[in-house]
Amino acid sequence: MQLKVPGPMVVSDFTQQVEAIIGQSVSKCYQCGNCTAGCPAAPEMDFGPQRIIRFVQLGLKDLALTSNTIWTCASCVTCTTRCPQEVDITGVMDALRIIAQREHYPVQDRYVTALNDIFLGNIRTFGRQYEIGLIGKYNLRTRQFFKDVMLGPKLFFKGKLKLLPHRSGNVREVREIFRRVKEESAASSANRAGRA
Amino acid sequence: MARIGVFVCHCGKNIGATVDCERVAGEAAKIPGVVHSENYLYMCSDPGQLKIKDAIRDKKLDGVVVAACSPHMHERTFRRAVAEAGLNPYLAEMSNVREHCSWVHQDIEDGTAKAIDLVRVMVEKVKLNQPLTPIRVPVTKRALVIGGGVAGIQAALDIANGERDVILLERDPSIGGHMSQLSETFPTLDCSQCILTPKMVEVASHPRITLLTYSELEEVDGYVGNFQVKIRKKARSVDMDVCTGCGVCMEKCPVKKIPSEFNVGLSMRPAIYTPFPQAVPNVPVIDKENCIYYIKGKCKVCEKFCGPGAIRFDQEDEIVTYDVGAIVVATGYSLYSVGEKPPGSTIAGYGEYGYGNIPDVIDALQFERLASASGPTEGHMRRPSDGAEPKTVAFIQCVGSRCPEKGITYCSKICCMYTVKHAMLYKHKVHDGDAYIFYMDIRSGGKNYEEFVRRAIEEDGVVYLRGRVSRLYRKDGKVIVRGADTLSGTQVEIAADMVVTANATLAQPDSQDVAQKIGIAYDKYGFFSEKHPKLAPVETNTAGVFLAGACQAPKDIPEAVAQASGAAAKVLEMFAVDELEREPTIAVVNEDTCVACFFCKRICPYSAVEEKEIKDRDGNLIKLVSHVNEGLCQGCGLCVVACPSKSIELLGFTDEQLFAEINALAE
Ligand SMILES: Cc1cc2nc3c(=O)[nH]c(=O)nc-3n(C[C@H](O)[C@H](O)[C@H](O)COP(=O)(O)OP(=O)(O)OC[C@H]3O[C@@H](n4cnc5c(N)ncnc54)[C@H](O)[C@@H]3O)c2cc1C
Ligand code: SF4
Ligand code: SF4
Ligand code: SF4
Ligand code: SF4
Numbered sequence: 001m002q003l004k005v006p007g008p009m010v011v012s013d014f015t016q017q018v019e020a021i022i023g024q025s026v027s028k029c030y031q032c033g034n035c036t037a038g039c040p041a042a043p044e045m046d047f048g049p050q051r052i053i054r055f056v057q058l059g060l061k062d063l064a065l066t067s068n069t070i071w072t073c074a075s076c077v078t079c080t081t082r083c084p085q086e087v088d089i090t091g092v093m094d095a096l097r098i099i100a101q102r103e104h105y106p107v108q109d110r111y112v113t114a115l116n117d118i119f120l121g122n123i124r125t126f127g128r129q130y131e132i133g134l135i136g137k138y139n140l141r142t143r144q145f146f147k148d149v150m151l152g153p154k155l156f157f158k159g160k161l162k163l164l165p166h167r168s169g170n171v172r173e174v175r176e177i178f179r180r181v182k183e184e185s186a187a188s189s190a191n192r193a194g195r196a
Numbered sequence: 197m198a199r200i201g202v203f204v205c206h207c208g209k210n211i212g213a214t215v216d217c218e219r220v221a222g223e224a225a226k227i228p229g230v231v232h233s234e235n236y237l238y239m240c241s242d243p244g245q246l247k248i249k250d251a252i253r254d255k256k257l258d259g260v261v262v263a264a265c266s267p268h269m270h271e272r273t274f275r276r277a278v279a280e281a282g283l284n285p286y287l288a289e290m291s292n293v294r295e296h297c298s299w300v301h302q303d304i305e306d307g308t309a310k311a312i313d314l315v316r317v318m319v320e321k322v323k324l325n326q327p328l329t330p331i332r333v334p335v336t337k338r339a340l341v342i343g344g345g346v347a348g349i350q351a352a353l354d355i356a357n358g359e360r361d362v363i364l365l366e367r368d369p370s371i372g373g374h375m376s377q378l379s380e381t382f383p384t385l386d387c388s389q390c391i392l393t394p395k396m397v398e399v400a401s402h403p404r405i406t407l408l409t410y411s412e413l414e415e416v417d418g419y420v421g422n423f424q425v426k427i428r429k430k431a432r433s434v435d436m437d438v439c440t441g442c443g444v445c446m447e448k449c450p451v452k453k454i455p456s457e458f459n460v461g462l463s464m465r466p467a468i469y470t471p472f473p474q475a476v477p478n479v480p481v482i483d484k485e486n487c488i489y490y491i492k493g494k495c496k497v498c499e500k501f502c503g504p505g506a507i508r509f510d511q512e513d514e515i516v517t518y519d520v521g522a523i524v525v526a527t528g529y530s531l532y533s534v535g536e537k538p539p540g541s542t543i544a545g546y547g548e549y550g551y552g553n554i555p556d557v558i559d560a561l562q563f564e565r566l567a568s569a570s571g572p573t574e575g576h577m578r579r580p581s582d583g584a585e586p587k588t589v590a591f592i593q594c595v596g597s598r599c600p601e602k603g604i605t606y607c608s609k610i611c612c613m614y615t616v617k618h619a620m621l622y623k624h625k626v627h628d629g630d631a632y633i634f635y636m637d638i639r640s641g642g643k644n645y646e647e648f649v650r651r652a653i654e655e656d657g658v659v660y661l662r663g664r665v666s667r668l669y670r671k672d673g674k675v676i677v678r679g680a681d682t683l684s685g686t687q688v689e690i691a692a693d694m695v696v697t698a699n700a701t702l703a704q705p706d707s708q709d710v711a712q713k714i715g716i717a718y719d720k721y722g723f724f725s726e727k728h729p730k731l732a733p734v735e736t737n738t739a740g741v742f743l744a745g746a747c748q749a750p751k752d753i754p755e756a757v758a759q760a761s762g763a764a765a766k767v768l769e770m771f772a773v774d775e776l777e778r779e780p781t782i783a784v785v786n787e788d789t790c791v792a793c794f795f796c797k798r799i800c801p802y803s804a805v806e807e808k809e810i811k812d813r814d815g816n817l818i819k820l821v822s823h824v825n826e827g828l829c830q831g832c833g834l835c836v837v838a839c840p841s842k843s844i845e846l847l848g849f850t851d852e853q854l855f856a857e858i859n860a861l862a863e
Contacts, residue, residue: 027657
């Protein structure tokens with residue numbers, strides 16, 4: 001990997017894009033590594049959160065957006081809580097996921113997106129979560145058909161799983177929320193395109 | 197018959213654990229001549245000292261042996277106690293049963309046996325001790341300060357304000373040192389000249405300060421309180437009393453193309469010049485190597501135009517001597533150059549940075565001149581090659597420093613801070629410019645220093661890249677900087693318009709010469725050595741010589757000034773008394789047996805041995821003998837060993853005393 005100045009990776013654009021979303025400057029990060037030290041998901045990440053912040057500081061957009069880190073992050077906020085410079089690392093992770101989705105960067109972790117998609121799909125359809133549907137669809141889509149099946153009976157007998165989906169009484173309003181979010185994000189990307 | 201008292205100290209468990217102190221005291225009591233012997237937990241404590249004083253009075257002791265720690269620790273304590281009881285302090289000795297015995301033994305039997313031997317030996321010596329009186333030497337209450345940088349200026353002002361005369365010696369045409377070249381100073385960004393020039397003016401007008409610029413140290417003789425210094429006042433070719441400092445000569449001089457030392461080669465000066473407009477004194481010098489008159493015998497344009505007629509082509513160097521009591525060395529530092537290895541230097545250049553051949557690669561001091569409102573660009577950012585405003589500037593830290601491969605292992609200490617200052621000044625001047633700093637660590641320990649670094653990064657947008665730069669080369673009018681950022685794990689390539697190197701701080705190239713003239717020690721890099729790194733940081737091993745500023749180690753201005761004030765306080769402390777007291781354990785010559793071979797004179801490392809003439813009543817020379825100067829002799833004993841006619845004795849350590857010790861051990 002090489003950082004070229006000036007080069008294809010222009011430092012400030014990407015950095016500013018992230019900073020606009022989190023409402024804070026990433027220049028505060030002094031690379032102490034405390035965020036990586038405390039991150040429960042770090043062992044599964046290709047780069048720890050401290051490296052991701054460094055990529056953002058230097059405008060290394062491709063490195064940041066193609067890493068599995070932003071998808072592995074569980075948004076537990078441990079990093080943000082402990083950062084001595086009060087950098088909102090969790091916010092940066094959110095921002096990077098947003099940018100990656102908008103700009104169609106390939107997601108490096110199919111499990112995470114599969115779960116997110118199915119989870120939100122269920123909510124839009126039923127107005128609330130349908131657990132058996134979620135597990136079934138997820139296992140099918142990720143081709144791990146027997147994952148966690150042994151937990152099924154246990155949960156079922158404790159009354160935690162319903163066989164059929166229940167619709168929320170307010171499903172209409174939930175769908176309205178989905179519509180509005182879509183509209184707004186379309187408007188804002190049109191806006192961005194207009195400005196560019 | 198001698199009446200000796202022996203006092204054995206336990207030093208808590210330090211001695212007590214491996215030496216049976218009670219038994220040592222018991223055995224000591226049996227030595228002939230010992231009339232009192234006891235042991236105690238802490239002899240150095242008040243009650244311990246009282247035991248010694250009481251025994252001296254009650255038992256009428258004429259000698260004391262304290263078996264305890266090293267005399268380095270407590271010899272003064274016990275000798276003072278002995279003196280308070282009315283006995284000559286040099287009749288008391290310490291026997292080291294701690295460092296030389298308990299600390300190196302594990303077995304109490306071995307330790308005790310050795311302690312008994314050590315005490316026995318010392319008792320035999322003390323039986324032969326003679327009362328001695330400290331030597332008193334008068335003090336000349338005038339100080340010499342060598343080097344007129346900020347450290348020398350501060351030391352001179354402090355001593356002068358303490359109502360003592362000072363001679364301030366500076367080899368350049370003006371005082372001011374490196375600080376006069378700086379633009380603004382970290383971490384406050386106040387203008388360097390604005391805070392320095394008032395002090396320079398004060399020096400020039402202080403009634404107690406004699407300012408000798410354009411002058412060099414020739415020779416130092418004498419000893420603490422009584423140095424004689426010889427100084428060469430180089431010929432300025434301008435009469436200081438007549439010149440009004442109008443500067444017409446500099447305008448008219450036809451020579452125009454001499455690289456200015458003050459602007460580090462970024463501008464040119466004439467052959468007759470003052471280094472900078474606020475120079476103190478504001479009297480030019482003629483640079484004889486470049487003056488047409490001195491080269492070809494014709495020109496004298498300056499003389500023609502000089503209104504008051506101050507030019508003196510026939511002026512010659514003048515040697516002046518002064519008696520001074522103390523010397524403060526404040527000769528400052530020099531900067532490493534990226535260029536090829538200078539002849540005779542152990543420090544290599546940077547081939548990978550083009551040996552400094554790329555015009556837009558400048559060093560940090562040149563950047564100071566570029567940024568300075570009084571500099572060659574009046575403070576505008578213009579790069580040397582084409583005068584264009586650089587939009588991308590890369591700064592490289594640790595150039596030379598921390599680089600054993602180039603021959604320097606130490607950290608230059610000031611460059612982290614001046615580099616962040618440079619990047620900040622650049623961003624303040626070129627708002628749309630980018631500043632990148634390559635660094636290995638950011639060393640910002642100092643009041644408000646870390647905050648200053650964070651300000652540059654968070655408010656001014658300076659980008660730090662963690663890594664050294666491996667190569668610089670020119671391409672399409674740019675300087676390509678090939679480095680790395682270890683924090684992101686990437687190689688970095690910057691096409692910069694200008695590159696600034698933070699070159700290592702070195703000792704002055706002639707520092708070893710200066711050290712040898714004054715007789716002080718220096719380290720392997722040529723920085724002068726302090727007496728003790730923690731407890732005597734402004735003293736040297738030579739009594740009466742003190743250190744101030746960056747000549748001892750790389751230092752920033754606050755540290756240089758603090759050390760200068762410390763050195764001044766030491767000088768004023770010395771000058772507060774009329775006579776200095778010195779240890780009387782020095783060499784004396786038996787003039788009757790001396791054969792005047794002067795082996796002693798050749799071997800003495802302190803030049804304390806002189807030739808003395810013995811004359812009869814009519815003033816006819818009878819013979820030459822050797823004589824030891826009381827003020828200079830450090831009691832090292834080398835001359836005693838060298839003397840073939842056995843005519844020299846070291847007081848307190850006579851042959852007789854030493855043989856008594858050896859005999860006691862052989863018994
Ligand atoms: C690029 C750069 C930027 C810096 N910026 C800052 C800053 O922002 N803030 C800060 O605190 N510090 C800064 N410093 C450090 C500062 O320059 C030093 O701390 C300070 O100059 C040390 O003063 P000094 O009197 O010990 O030495 P010097 O300034 O070197 O003065 C020594 C003087 O002794 C004279 N001399 C030398 N040898 C002899 C001799 N044999 N006989 C007679 N005279 C002699 C020299 O001509 C000189 O005038 C900077 C340094 C550099 C290189
Ligand atoms: S904890 Fe904060 S300052 Fe430290 S590396 Fe992470 S983001 Fe940077
Ligand atoms: S929020 Fe994400 S990056 Fe931060 S500690 Fe939790 S999992 Fe790690
Ligand atoms: S005599 Fe020398 S200093 Fe004077 S004007 Fe001529 S060249 Fe310049
Ligand atoms: S002060 Fe900083 S730049 Fe200078 S040598 Fe030390 S670490 Fe390197």
